[in-house]
Amino acid sequence: MEGMIAIWQRDVLKFFRDRARLFGSFVMPVLFLLIFGEGLSGTMESLVMSGVEGEENFQYVKFVFPGIVAMTILMTAVFSSLSIIQDKEFGYMKEIMVSPISRVYIALGKMLGASTVAFIQGVMMFLLIPFLGIRYDFINLIKVLPFMFLLACTLASVGLLIASLLKSTQGFQLIVQIIVMPMVFLSGALFPVSNMPGWMDIIVKLNPITYGVDIMKKVMIDVDSLSPLIREIMGLNLTIFQRPLSIMEEVLFMIIFTTVLILLATLSFRRANS
Amino acid sequence: MxxxxxxxxxxxxxxxxxxxxxxxxxxxxxxxxxxxxxxxxxxxxxxxxxxxxxxxxxxxxxxxxxxxxxxxxxxxxxxxxxxxxxxxxxxxxxxxxxxxxxxxxxxxxxxxxxxxxxxxxxxxxxxxxxxxxxxxxxxxxxxxxxxxxxxxxxxxxxxxxxxxxxxxxxxxxxxxxxxxxxxxxxxxxxxxxxxxxxxxxxxxxxxxxxxxxxxxxxxxALKKEIGGDIIELSTAEHQATIATIKKDDNIIDVTDHGDVIHIKVQNSDAFVTQFIKQLDVPIRTLNIRKPTLNDVFLAFTGENIHKTEEKEA
CATH class of the missing domain: 3.40.50.300 (P-loop containing nucleotide triphosphate hydrolases)
Structure with missing residues (x-):
């Protein structure tokens, strides 16, 4: 248990020592925020306002922002898992692997390290809110934090599993492009995914980011006070087998998903020893 | 235990x-x-x-x-x-x-x-x-x-x-x-x-x-197992020297290392005094030593440890 905490602390400590990484990881989300937030908002807003009577306060950025935060968490969580491969390349993984720490704790420690870093980056995105001309209830921003951490854990476990199977950083970059980008696009983070073709809909429903983003939107934006049409257009009626999902069910899905991936990563660490 | x-x-x-x-x-x-x-x-x-x-x-x-x-x-x-x-x-x-x-x-x-x-x-x-x-x-x-x-x-x-x-x-x-x-x-x-x-x-x-x-x-014990002394000799006429050495009954082993010939004998003092008289080519260098671990390694694996290192590099 203490070994797990030590591995966790080490990764978080190293993150704060590496200033370049701290700021570098903001570039992509800000870019997406500009393109999807500012660029698309004109079209989306006129579209929504022409359909809804008396709706004047609709702000598209407000709907996209939680998605961008989720994307930041995804990017940071996955790239932080890269530290496992770096540890392999620079030899430190050997020091960890020959120690008597149980393999589950190695996987958990690494996962928690990456998710803490990703969570911190996600929270730092909140600093942009005043500059976007939008407002969220402060209470809601506090309430969303645990869900953000859970999402970070889920995504870090994706990175963990990939990293545990690979030996070099080059392979990792490739897999990230193949897996991470589709995960972002098919999650509802950037645009609504409510009317997708069948096969795509299956991917959307299996994608853990879908649920993370959905919860974040539900908590950050006061969904119940919105008109049904806006909810429909913005894809806030996530259903599975025609049944609306509750936050509890979504949380449960993410926990199961994370647990399975950590167990797989643990097995992969065990195999690395044989 | x-x-x-x-x-x-x-x-x-x-x-x-x-x-x-x-x-x-x-x-x-x-x-x-x-x-x-x-x-x-x-x-x-x-x-x-x-x-x-x-x-x-x-x-x-x-x-x-x-x-x-x-x-x-x-x-x-x-x-x-x-x-x-x-x-x-x-x-x-x-x-x-x-x-x-x-x-x-x-x-x-x-x-x-x-x-x-x-x-x-x-x-x-x-x-x-x-x-x-x-x-x-x-x-x-x-x-x-x-x-x-x-x-x-x-x-x-x-x-x-x-x-x-x-x-x-x-x-x-x-x-x-x-x-x-x-x-x-x-x-x-x-x-x-x-x-x-x-x-x-x-x-x-x-x-x-x-x-x-x-x-x-x-x-x-390993050095003792190999036994004898090792004489490292180089002369002006390499091949002729090897031929001469091989006629000698006292030697245990002769190996050719390019310029240097390694001769293994039981007793180097007796051998060298005898051998120098027989040899009619000029001697360049002569070195007598006890076996080292390198000789042990050589004898057991047939390879020089530094050569194996080069091979890998």
Missing amino acids: ENMIEVRNLHKKYKDHHAVKNISFDVKKGEIFGFLGPNGAGKSTTIHMICTMLAPTSGSIMINGYDAVKQKNKVRESIGIIFQENTLDEKLTAWENLMLHCKFYKVPKSERKTRIQEVLEIVDLVHEKNKRVETFSGGMKRRLEIARGLLHYPKVLFLDEPTVGLDPQTRAHIWEYILRLKEKQGITMFLTTHYLDEAEISDRIGIMDKGEIITINSPA
Whole structure:
């Protein structure tokens, strides 16, 4: 248990020592925020306002922002898992692997390290809110934090599993492009995914980011006070087998998903020893 | 318990390649065991299996009374490993590296500070403890790794090429530290090295070749086993000299090393005085010596250890 905490602390400590990484990881989300937030908002807003009577306060950025935060968490969580491969390349993984720490704790420690870093980056995105001309209830921003951490854990476990199977950083970059980008696009983070073709809909429903983003939107934006049409257009009626999902069910899905991936990563660490 | 490590019928097979073939050997408590062999002999595979990093195909390994296959964690607690390559976290300070190790190995909280101080003193790094490892020289990093390997009071210390890539002065220092350790703490040491002069400090040496242990004995006994003296001779007419030597009945063996001829005889004094009279070509150099571990290595594996190194590079 203490070994797990030590591995966790080490990764978080190293993150704060590496200033370049701290700021570098903001570039992509800000870019997406500009393109999807500012660029698309004109079209989306006129579209929504022409359909809804008396709706004047609709702000598209407000709907996209939680998605961008989720994307930041995804990017940071996955790239932080890269530290496992770096540890392999620079030899430190050997020091960890020959120690008597149980393999589950190695996987958990690494996962928690990456998710803490990703969570911190996600929270730092909140600093942009005043500059976007939008407002969220402060209470809601506090309430969303645990869900953000859970999402970070889920995504870090994706990175963990990939990293545990690979030996070099080059392979990792490739897999990230193949897996991470589709995960972002098919999650509802950037645009609504409510009317997708069948096969795509299956991917959307299996994608853990879908649920993370959905919860974040539900908590950050006061969904119940919105008109049904806006909810429909913005894809806030996530259903599975025609049944609306509750936050509890979504949380449960993410926990199961994370647990399975950590167990797989643990097995992969065990195999690395044989 | 007299044996710290007991290896029985250890075998490792990769697809159709047998890297380690049914080897058995013991390492006694408190001794320095030198493990030599040309590259590709199966040394690394054997060590990795002993250190629980690789599962054997068959056979058993007991370390400190624990089974390396079934009681991995007990074995891991009992051993310290100094790897050939750097396994320190260079972005962290020396002290942070040591503290992490204490946590990984569950060193009791109350003892951590004293133990870190203690190992830093052994390797003379007390004043550098708060500097980041990336600022250290190669020798300092090695010393820090040795210090770290000692933190959890291992019963066996594995030293895999501990001085590779270091300058001669630093090498001498590292050995000083290692010997000091053996005297003070009585740790059993399992050593691999390419520098055969360094292997001299071993109590016993095991030589491995082509997946098998060829011989195990003390350095002195191994040299004695080869026997005789070695005369290194170079003359103006190489081939003629070899022809002359081969006629002599007293020689045990002659090997041609390019410019130099190695002649092995039982008694060099008697041989040389006789032989010089017979030889009618001018002698360039003549050197008489006792066999070294390099000759032992050569005799058992048919390869010069430095040549095997070049082959790999």
